[in-house]
Amino acid sequence: MSTIKVKVNGKLVEAKVTGNMRLLDLVRDTLHLTATKEGCSIGECGACTVIMDGNAVCSCLVLAGQCDEAEITTLEGLNDNPLTQKLQAAFVEKGGVQCGFCTPGVLVSTTALLSKHPQPSDEQLKDALEGNICRCTGYQPIIDSVHHALES
Missing domain, CATH: 1.10.150.120 ([2Fe-2S]-binding domain)
Structure with a gap:
């Protein structure tokens, strides 16, 4: 378990994450931002797309731990x-x-x-x-x- 600091939709968030937690899980399950959908879980469908540091990414392919100090924008943002x-x-x-x-x-x-x-x-x-x-x-x-x- 590690702690990350990430800016989500303009707000600084500190979250405890496990090594295998995906950005998708952080957004949906921890932060309850449910516009981001889980579809295929392998980066093929785009339902989980968020903006990370200015680029569209499939949040099912990004580990939450990789988001330390990142800026994430979901549809809610x-x-x-x-x-x-x-x-x-x-x-x-x-x-x-x-x-x-x-x-x-x-x-x-x-x-x-x-x-x-x-x-x-x-x-x-x-x-x-x-x-x-x-x-x-x-x-x-x-x-x-x-x-x-x-x-x-």
Whole structure:
């Protein structure tokens, strides 16, 4: 058992973690931030995506101990982000959200991309979303939603 200090959604958190505790477990079970979903547990689906030090990562692949002194942002931490709010509205309007299971990870991945590339090419957008599996939309409504958010 070790103690880490991590900034989560802007708040400094001190947490006791075991050697095999994942960032996903810290976020969901310890901090009760449940927008981050557990899907595949092997980094394939993107449902557990969070932003770690400015980069979108699958929290199921990161050990909590690796997050000491890191800055983590979950979807809850993006609630007041104007860009994320535009994305959420566009996803509803353009059908980028259907069953909703993948949506938190997709929104986090997209927000991370747009914070670095405010006007991404379709290729950059597809690259950013390649780690997010969506079985409902066929992806085009997600891409259309992002473009709609950028136009508004």
